[in-house]
Amino acid sequence: MVTLYDFELSANCYAVRLMLSILGVQYETVSVDIYPGSDNRSEWFSKLNPEGTLPVLVDDGFIISDANPCLIHLAGKYDATDRWNPIQDWLVYPLMLGWSDFARRLTASAGGARTGVAFGWDADLPALQAEAHRLLRQLDEHLWFGEKQGRDWLVEGEHPTIADIAVFPDVVLSEEGGVSRQDYPAIRRWLDRVRRIPGFVVMSGVFPAAPARA
């Protein structure tokens, strides 16, 4: 029995919903109204996660908080091929962890700008947007050279990893925080590729891509 404590508009919750859907895991959601309800500050929720952050995943009584630990858990438990979390591959695995860390920095910048705009939360928008652009420049460069080397995803290999899923939401939602992706054509193509992964699901503000070549 898998339960996701979820807020529909949260980019980090979306990462977990994506992973659940792609891996075909059946789950239930409990909606936690972060905005405007501040349910994550309620007494009942603080028993689940004293930090008050989403997502929280409860899998057979085992409680996991925050996107990246959730992704690692899901990939470990439900992906028998270990392609999503290639823990055995010592060349690739550290790179993947690096991109997972990159995702956290994106959440702090692009994600912060987005919640600042959307919910009116306190945020130094110009600074957050500038930091988001700094990160997106790195990402675009990495992906452009990846394409030239035949690499479709954030790290080597034919298959995407949980790093792609971790980075995707804050990138695809960046324009809601006033961070345009017009200057990042390689990122825009990678977004298409992620959106073509079988099992991909959308959320508010995220649209499907045209199907790939059959």
Add this chain to the structure above:
Amino acid sequence: MGLGVAELRQAAWYPVASSDDLPFRHVYHGQLLGQELAIWRADDGYVNVWENRCLHRGVRLSIGINDGAELKCQYHGWRYANRTAGCTYIPAHPADAPARRITNRTYPVKERFGLVWAALSADAPEMDVGETGFALRPMPVNALPEMVLSALVAGRVEGEPVAALPPLGAALVLNGAPGRATYFVQPVDSARAVIRGVVEAEPDLETLMAFNAVLSSLRDEVEAAARAIELPEPIVPRYEPVSVELATMPDLVIGRQATVRVMVKRRWQAALDVTGIELAPLSGHLPTFQPGAHIDLHLPNGLVRQYSITNGPGELTSYTIAVKREVESRGGSVAIAETLREGDVLAVSEPRNNFPLRRDAVRTTFIAGGIGLTPLLSMARALQRQGLAFDFHAFARSEDHLPLGPELKALGGGVSRHFGLGPPETAEQIRRVLGPHSFARHVYICGPGPMLELARGIAAELGWPDEAVHYEYFKNTHEIDTSSSFTVELARSALSLSVPAGRSILEVMRDNGIAAPSSCEQGACGTCLTRVLEGEIDHQDVYLNGTEKAAGNVMMTCVSRAKSARLVLDI
């Protein structure tokens, strides 16, 4: 500081993307001099550069879906055709053909030197760049375009030759770069630019990274300089008012217009007694059409005939039609079969669609008799492109009589062919393929009159409502009874006309200077459809279905008449 925005705006070609930026089914988000662009490559290789704005609600088309032949807006699903950007379908109005005038703004485009080029005005002079090249990683810079060009020139290796490429380009060797390259500055906005470097052929990865490193540090320097000055305001995008031609109601045309000149590019035997004809424009591309549309073909002998366009969506470099040689030809099909040659120039009307295809059916059934498959082929191609479910039943006397067999085969598994059936077996097949009507199923029928009557009859027996049964007759075989005489009042024109026996309403209106469009003039095509405000109609056409005829509020003025002494028309 060089060129100002006004000069930059002068008609010129600028690179707006790398060729590599447009992979299969992608939509690229570009900008030139403040104008946002949606740039996409169709499956036929054509690169479209459009204003980045859906005509409906202004949503960016760069987030739309490139389906290889059309671009679909994410918001309400309006579809725009490859090449023309003409709207082909509006989901909120599934039963109607969008007006031909709903056309997005397109910009002139060229693909050359590894780059995609666009111009904001149609009179940009020819550019002087090579045919082939390899685009380096584009380098966006937040600075004035002319600052970026100055920095490129200042950053060159002294002594190496420099070739200026106006308005904003130069071929040179940058300090630290692994070789010579041609750099173009794309003026994105007043204080935004992209450096697009091009080398002759794809270098190895190390060389690409070295170029990228040099351009990155040049960008950092220029951006630092730009932060120290006061930057101009962004260019206010110009949303050109829609041209008068597109924004106003079209002039009512009298009769049949031959506005498009085409050349017979290819003619071939498409089946026994059927000639396939491919009509190409003399330059550019042909007007947008929707599946089900027909054109009037003006033949050298003065005759005008209607033929359905068989093409799939976004195919606007030619129209393919198929013409059956009629045994009782009145001169049209014989003229085509015997005299038309490749290279002949003919006039055709713009496409007109009185047989629109709904795309909200859970399943669409096509029933085609012989040459009647032509409009249905175009429809099925559109559904196939969108991945919508259909089954296609082609009836013919024999395989040799089946027109456009290869094109039909390309539709895949949904096609069944039925050869040499007599009326009872045909009826049985139709009964089988239709089955009892269920929610959101639609059938489109086209073929010889008797088969159409048969199919419509069976559909009615099986409980199919009129609005789910769509059909198009080739011609009206009913004998037109013109014995009545009556008065028509034209409500808008404040005119009262008397229609004598032997003359049609359409003819009498024309005699009195009232312009009215028409095409087949025998009550089959639907072009002269007119609203009726008062009076009882004597319907003699084969275009309207029983429900529409019973409602009594529209008529075909080319053949239908009045049962009452007086008709009031909304003209």
